[in-house]
Amino acid sequence: MNSFFEVLNHPIESFRNKNKAVTWFLVAFTILINTVFEPLLAWLAGSQNPTPDIYMILRTTLWGCVSYLAVCAVFWVVCKCLGSRTELITYIQKWGLTFFPTLLCSFAVAFSETFFTVFWNNSIWGMLLSIVFVGLLIWKVILYVIFLREVDVLKGGRIIGAFVIIGIMIAALALFNGYVGLKTPIL
């Protein structure tokens, strides 16, 4: 439980320590909420939504795992070119520590998609959800920058270069995620 709070509140320390269990837990739950919880919620909430298809669930789960490995590989390749010495396995073990906002975002997306009619054209609900979505985005960007500093050990101009290049790759991967049916990108 302590390491959970460390990941939540003190990201710098959490990147320095080993928190493999938290990483796997966060990544697995994010993928499962995206692929299992979201279709089930949509199915239970309204009759017009189709019954969840087990093959679809398995396929999107697989794409989720692939996408996580892909983003770690992107980090590894780009940072290697910029002179970082961190191993690929370290990225796989530590990028998952930034998944708290992603996990919460997949929850928020599941509810906002399913109960879409409640939130559309409603300024109060809309404002609350835009606080949540934009807040989660800012949180993720903060964690992303801390990750570049702490795990990649880049400095000065290189950190900005890596930020831009990996940022573009992440946007491309996010579009691909949307294309294969993951509503919250597993990145």
Added chain:
Amino acid sequence: MKKIKKTYSILENAALPTNQQKGKMLNHILLEYRKYEASPAERIFRLITVYPWRFAFGLSAVQAVLCTIIWGTAYTNMVFKVFGG
């Protein structure tokens, strides 16, 4: 007499911290030092990096309230379109 001296030195050496322990102590001291001696830039850096969700949601709340006042539901609907919906 010699034997007593040897035993004494063994005891003394055992009580000394190892290099690893010394490193740990140094790191601890540096960390504590950084907590108390901070430049303004460092203080802002810490405000953002410790409890990152606090800063993120604070900024986001300001943004959401301002934009909703200015553009109303057009803005919130756009946020929905971008973030899934």
